[in-house]
Amino acid sequence: MASSIGSAPAKIILFGEHAVVYGRPAIAVPVNKLSASVEITANPELNPGVVHLIAPDIHLKSDLHDLSSDHPLRAAIQVFMAYADIKVLPACTIKISSTIPVASGMGSGAAVTVALLRSLAGFLNAAIPEKILSELTFEVEKIYHGTPSGIDNTVITYNMPVYFVKGEAPQTFGVAQPIHIVIGDTGIASSTAAAVGDVRKGWLTDPPRFESMFDAIGEISRAARRAIEDGHIQQLGKLMNDNQAVLQDLGVSSPELNTLIDAARFAGALGAKLSGGGRGGNMIALVNASKIDDVCGELHAAGAHQTFSTIVK
Ligand code: MEV
Numbered sequence: 266m267a268s269s270i271g272s273a274p275a276k277i278i279l280f281g282e283h284a285v286v287y288g289r290p291a292i293a294v295p296v297n298k299l300s301a302s303v304e305i306t307a308n309p310e311l312n313p314g315v316v317h318l319i320a321p322d323i324h325l326k327s328d329l330h331d332l333s334s335d336h337p338l339r340a341a342i343q344v345f346m347a348y349a350d351i352k353v354l355p356a357c358t359i360k361i362s363s364t365i366p367v368a369s370g371m372g373s374g375a376a377v378t379v380a381l382l383r384s385l386a387g388f389l390n391a392a393i394p395e396k397i398l399s400e401l402t403f404e405v406e407k408i409y410h411g412t413p414s415g416i417d418n419t420v421i422t423y424n425m426p427v428y429f430v431k432g433e434a435p436q437t438f439g440v441a442q443p444i445h446i447v448i449g450d451t452g453i454a455s456s457t458a459a460a461v462g463d464v465r466k467g468w469l470t471d472p473p474r475f476e477s478m479f480d481a482i483g484e485i486s487r488a489a490r491r492a493i494e495d496g497h498i499q500q501l502g503k504l505m506n507d508n509q510a511v512l513q514d515l516g517v518s519s520p521e522l523n524t525l526i527d528a529a530r531f532a533g534a535l536g537a538k539l540s541g542g543g544r545g546g547n548m549i550a551l552v553n554a555s556k557i558d559d560v561c562g563e564l565h566a567a568g569a570h571q572t573f574s575t576i577v578k
Pocket of ligand 1: 281284417
């Protein structure tokens with residue numbers, strides 16, 4: 266194919282981050298307003314194997330062979346070539362763009378990988394089933410954050426709400442009433458790998474304490490699934506606050522996240538918590554539709570870098 270485009274959405278974790286790495290359930294949903302997109306264009310005048318990469322959002326302009334071997338973009342291309350049994354790529358330019366804030370807990374890395382793999386599959390006329398796409402993305406995710414649970418690649422590949430337990434097939438669930446979520450970005454880039462690594466250090470130091478926090482989060486995720494399926498929105502808000510309390514005990518919140526979470530609750534959110542790895546990145550608030558503007562306004566006043574809203578239905 267002379268050119269090909271692939272895309273993938275952002276994601277937020279509604280419940281269960283960190284504990285999901287330790288086998289407890291978590292709930293994540295795609296955010297289609299924000300996405301990564303990859304366009305590949307053939308350069309038939311150049312020699313096979315000459316691959317230009319352009320990613321203006323991260324100021325990257327490079328030839329593929331000049332990227333370090335553990336660079337996630339190079340890794341994504343390599344896992345795809347191994348899967349499709351391709352030794353040399355046709356000469357091409359790969360242009361990557363994304364509206365997903367980087368290092369913000371919204372899955373920008375996984376979304377770029379999924380978009381890139383989809384685009385490569387189209388460009389090379391190689392079919393790639395969703396299950397394989399998710400698995401290949403998981404391989405690349407290991408470079409981004411060491412011991413991923415697999416939730417990001419799953420929700421982003423399948424582009425549907427997921428109830429996820431590590432190592433099990435993802436389940437989806439019914440949403441009895443539309444759920445309105447406001448997302449507030451602290452503007453602070455945060456490494457998921459570092460947050461996950463610190464939680465691991467804590468767990469290794471005091472396993473019973475951390476296991477009981479993971480259990481508490483697992484119970485919250487189970488209860489949240491029931492509340493979503495039954496349309497108990499007030500209850501869901503309370504569960505978000507409960508989840509945030511345990512995340513604070515885990516040590517993955519931050520003063521900036523706490524400020525935004527307090528601001529959202531003050532403006533009438535039914536519940537609020539950090540979303541993703543924590544330490545920086547994004548928080549989410551569950552709101553009635555009539556409160557979206559109030560909560561966004563209060564978040565901006567409290568220092569949010571940007572806000573988004575999304576509906577889960
Ligand atoms: C990252 O979006 C969610 C974490 O639970 C890590 C993971 O599940 O891989 C923090």
